[in-house]
Amino acid sequence: MSLKKSANRQNNQITALVANQAGEIIELDGYASVGMAGPSLVPLSLGQTRTIPHGSELMYLPDRSPVLFNLGTHKIETLKENPYVPGESIFPVAAFNSPGYMITHVSAYRENKKARYLPLFSYGAVGWYRGHFRSAVIRVDPEARQDLRQMKREDVVAGVEMVRKHMPVNRLRAHLEKCALEYGCPAGKNFFLGRFEAPLPTAKQCNARCLGCLSQQRNREIPCSQDRIEFTPSPEEIAEVAIAHIGRVKKSVVSFGQGCEGDPLLAAHVIEPAIRQIRAKTKRGTINMNTNGSLPDTAKRLFEAGLDSIRISMNSVRKVCYEAYFRPKGYGFSDVLKSIELALACEKFVAINYLNCPGFTDAPQEVKALLRFLKIYPVHMIQWRNLNFDPLRYWKKMNGITRHGEPIGMENLISRVRKQFPKVKHGYFNPPKENF
Numbered sequence: 135m136s137l138k139k140s141a142n143r144q145n146n147q148i149t150a151l152v153a154n155q156a157g158e159i160i161e162l163d164g165y166a167s168v169g170m171a172g173p174s175l176v177p178l179s180l181g182q183t184r185t186i187p188h189g190s191e192l193m194y195l196p197d198r199s200p201v202l203f204n205l206g207t208h209k210i211e212t213l214k215e216n217p218y219v220p221g222e223s224i225f226p227v228a229a230f231n232s233p234g235y236m237i238t239h240v241s242a243y244r245e246n247k248k249a250r251y252l253p254l255f256s257y258g259a260v261g262w263y264r265g266h267f268r269s270a271v272i273r274v275d276p277e278a279r280q281d282l283r284q285m286k287r288e289d290v291v292a293g294v295e296m297v298r299k300h301m302p303v304n305r306l307r308a309h310l311e312k313c314a315l316e317y318g319c320p321a322g323k324n325f326f327l328g329r330f331e332a333p334l335p336t337a338k339q340c341n342a343r344c345l346g347c348l349s350q351q352r353n354r355e356i357p358c359s360q361d362r363i364e365f366t367p368s369p370e371e372i373a374e375v376a377i378a379h380i381g382r383v384k385k386s387v388v389s390f391g392q393g394c395e396g397d398p399l400l401a402a403h404v405i406e407p408a409i410r411q412i413r414a415k416t417k418r419g420t421i422n423m424n425t426n427g428s429l430p431d432t433a434k435r436l437f438e439a440g441l442d443s444i445r446i447s448m449n450s451v452r453k454v455c456y457e458a459y460f461r462p463k464g465y466g467f468s469d470v471l472k473s474i475e476l477a478l479a480c481e482k483f484v485a486i487n488y489l490n491c492p493g494f495t496d497a498p499q500e501v502k503a504l505l506r507f508l509k510i511y512p513v514h515m516i517q518w519r520n521l522n523f524d525p526l527r528y529w530k531k532m533n534g535i536t537r538h539g540e541p542i543g544m545e546n547l548i549s550r551v552r553k554q555f556p557k558v559k560h561g562y563f564n565p566p567k568e569n570f
């Protein structure tokens with residue numbers, strides 16, 4: 135896609151971006167960008183946006199029409215065609231923002247008839263102001279853990295060759311090579327670069343059926359964005375990768391539970407001995423697990439083996455909304471809460487991976503439930519991660535379950551949490567134990 139220049143600058147509102155039929159992204163003179171959060175539509179200003187984070191990607195949304203603010207009439211409008219080129223269709227444009235940034239608004243649009251599901255990304259509002267793209271995001275983590283500027287391909291290739299020499303027959307190492315070199319996975323790259331956190335994918339299966347699962351979809355309209363691991367590495371293979379990473383990285387983290395696998399609690403039979411092997415060799419490094427938290431007894435075994443921290447994913451702290459999104463098989467929301475309780479009782483570091491979508495996460499009902507949840511379950515950290523799912527379909531699904539009021543705003547939500555729970559950390563990445 136390319137950007138065709140035009141010159142619309144009015145007050146401090148950011149100029150709308152749309153895509154034309156050729157997929158080119160253009161500024162639309164006389165219109166400002168609009169952010170959407172459930173029922174609320176907001177013309178976006180400079181103060182509500184920031185220069186788009188490096189590494190973010192712009193996307194256009196097929197089968198949809200942009201909702202924009204007409205600077206002449208001061209009205210919000212849905213545009214079916216380019217007002218300057220009658221008959222030419224235009225499409226909404228959204229940003230898939232870099233890790234570490236939480237979206238405050240979704241790009242505003244309406245679906246056309248026969249619109250299909252959007253692929254599994256988040257669709258942040260975006261605009262243009264004086265030569266720069268602007269994005270409706272808040273930076274929630276200052277760390278450059280997944281900053282692509284620090285992951286040069288030649289360095290990754292050199293790391294791959296070096297690691298291959300050290301562990302030539304390890305299947306997990308070979309799997310991570312593919313992740314780093316073919317899929318461009320930043321977690322995989324970091325393992326070969328010897329930075330921060332290394333991924334330890336292990337699980338072929340899962341006991342949930344998340345609407346937005348990246349690695350397995352039953353909804354044929356939605357393509358998976360990641361291939362699920364097809365084998366279970368042995369405890370020895372897992373330990374070899376983890377020990378190598380811990381040995382070469384200061385404040386290292388090694389993490390079970392990645393986007394390319396099922397849930398690691400279902401692979402505890404290899405993870406538990408792997409953790410014991412790692413801990414028999416070194417006390418250094420943080421062993422972390424990203425999970426749905428469905429099996430508290432299994433989690434307990436892993437804590438006893440030496441797991442240091444756990445990050446539990448949830449789209450909502452309300453049972454009905456959680457279960458409508460995760461669609462658990464053989465467990466319930468109460469098991470997730472039990473895992474959190476248990477982890478806290480075992481004095482482990484507990485984070486929630488709070489999959490947020492403006493308009494739902496900042497709806498008064500969810501805000502109230504979150505504040506209550508934090509009082510009962512004093513988790514150490516909230517990781518604010520953008521939900522990768524078609525936002526209009528998500529709202530429809532959640533509103534079909536229970537009523538949601540006018541959102542209070544994502545910024546407002548975070549400041550309420552900060553005020554009432556000043557000890558809770560906010561971020562995006564799993565911290566090393568030195569920072570617990």
Ligand code: SF4
Pocket residue numbers: 340341342343344346347348349350395396397425426460
């Ligand atoms: S818990 Fe993870 S692996 Fe399991 S269905 Fe949900 S997203 Fe997919």
